[in-house]
Amino acid sequence: MHIKYSTSKENYLKAIFHLQQENKNVTTNALAEALQTKPASVTDMLKKLKEQKLLLYEKYYGVKLTAEGKKVALQIIRKHRLWEYFLVEKLAFGWEEVHEIAEELEHIGSKKLIDRLDDFLGNPRVDPHGDPIPDSNGKIEPLQQVPLTDFVVNKLTIVTGIGNQSPEILELLNHKKIAIGTKLEIKHRFEFDHSLEIKVNNLAPITISELLARNILVKK
Amino acid sequence: MHIKYSTSKENYLKAIFHLQQENKNVTTNALAEALQTKPASVTDMLKKLKEQKLLLYEKYYGVKLTAEGKKVALQIIRKHRLWEYFLVEKLAFGWEEVHEIAEELEHIGSKKLIDRLDDFLGNPRVDPHGDPIPDSNGKIEPLQQVPLTDFVVNKLTIVTGIGNQSPEILELLNHKKIAIGTKLEIKHRFEFDHSLEIKVNNLAPITISELLARNILVKK
């Protein structure tokens, strides 16, 4: 049940889970990129994880987590997000500086520790980045995303998806330097045409149309 | 300055520091025992630590930490004790169950994290076991120890030293199963002859003489 996996293996499982989540192909190269390592090392590790029945792997074909692998990944994500919440809420860190520290803390083993921490923090449901925190059993709410048109003014958020995948919208988004993961903040909503003045990555404000805003999905 | 050492190396430095502190000979066997490993492995590691100027080592002679080695050891001890304090005071763990978890947490790198944690906890000066917590610069108060005769009733403590090292007292202590590290609690003080009724390691109470009690040094 509570087998202890190496930090490295835990990181592989987490990276695979995240790639799956984003509907990306979980390729050897993508994993190497995500884990800052070399494709050959990824192949080596996939064979070991398959050995341990944490994932299904047929060479050249790709990878899929087993139920057990998913369970392990979710526990790491739970730990990561609870520690991030702790760092921001209790130790007054900024939300942009906690990721690195949580990358270390997430590999601390004790389940009792993390369940106590969860209670101490008041069982938060989302971390400081707006990502949902899996519960003690690994259950996780789907990411709350809304069209930018429905988001409040003067609150920082992050682009989590694009409503319409046409080349035309992508061209426009590209021109405005908006992509998944970009930080956004609505500064003003113009009632006349419902266009929005927004800050992209904290740069000087720009204006976008309502139609575009309706197709930008943001967190929470 | 802030070189990152492996968990294993940090554990060696900490073990050496503790053995030095207790005025024990820092021998290869003692280290193997403390670290639950084999003497041959200790020799291998000592050569590496010497290489990195964390300690002085002449084969067959023994070991002594350099200033740098001591500094690293004290930072780990600081982290260990602050995390223990956190676990007991904030997460409601019992003081006897936190050591294991702190053994993992003490290897988390960020100095900023530990300084913030220190402030969050109100800069405690001793951990839940009564051991002093080194400050941010590695300064540590000497361990507060008092003769058992001066200790309060009904408060758990730990034997930290023996006042008189004669074979006679050691024979008696041995018979009563009292050694450094043993848990003690005074249950009653008899005014007639100042003898003490005490519990040793939470077993059935026994009685000891004032003379013996004066030679048992306990924490805090």
Next chain:
DNA sequence: TTAATTTTTTAGATTTGTCTAAATTTTATT
């Protein structure tokens, strides 16, 4: 549908920390 390119895997090496078994040095005993 071949050929070129990209992706992935294999083979063999390296580093870190560990081990066993044997050799060496130190310490204790007679």
Next chain:
DNA sequence: AATAAAATTTAGACAAATCTAAAAAATTAA
């Protein structure tokens, strides 16, 4: 002081995780 015992070190091996360079498979392009 010689010998026995204990402690320590060396030599050689191993597992985990990584790497480089080369080979193999899959994909893309001509």
